[in-house]
């Protein structure tokens with residue numbers, strides 16, 4: 140009996156079901172296994188069950204854990220990020236989901252300029268207008284896109300949100316709809332080299348609704364690895 144493999148399989152079945160309900164192709168939806176606070180051996184175990192992409196939220200923890208994972212996983216950074224810590228992610232992550240201000244994007248661009256790669260980013264939008272959450276406001280988004288898009292060492296893939304929590308995932312649906320609408324509004328501006336094709340939204344408690352509303356990356360921790368004990 141392998142819990143992690145079982146859990147991943149069940150999540151794929153639920154994603155497939157949500158795709159069927161909404162007429163989407165399940166291949167459009169990628170699963171980010173959120174492994175924050177979980178040990179390297181659980182990541183290896185998930186990798187050997189077929190999981191490729193792992194999401195981390197804390198820079199220091201990622202620095203410590205990254206060398207312990209020998210499987211060729213694809214790392215995404217999904218958490219709050221201070222500019223002075225971007226250097227620790229340089230070259231190690233393919234994607235950063237939590238870019239919410241120009242100064243951070245500029246530092247990411249500067250750091251990846253020292254490598255021969257580019258990094259994919261998502262712009263995080265605070266759709267719930269919650270003071271406790273990161274993300275640019277919907278009103279600031281267009282100007283953020285206009286200033287970030289020309290940076291040469293990163294590529295904007297789309298938008299990300301961390302909406303307010305509700306026990307009933309139906310109550311989160313309007314926030315997912317709003318993120319999709321914002322992406323469409325930006326696409327309709329036809330800015331050079333800007334296309335918001337991806338939406339990073341949906342977590343353990345609400346990912347099916349997110350998929351129904353167009354998520355292309357769901358970020359799921361608890362439903363794969365079990366509950367997290369609080370970070371010290």
Ligand SMILES: *Cc1c(COP(=O)(O)O)cnc(C)c1O
Pocket residue numbers: 173175196217218301342343344358359360361362
């Ligand atoms: C922790 C975290 C998740 C995963 O949350 P679960 O409820 O455990 O699935 C997703 N996105 C972000 C940004 C997170 O910090």
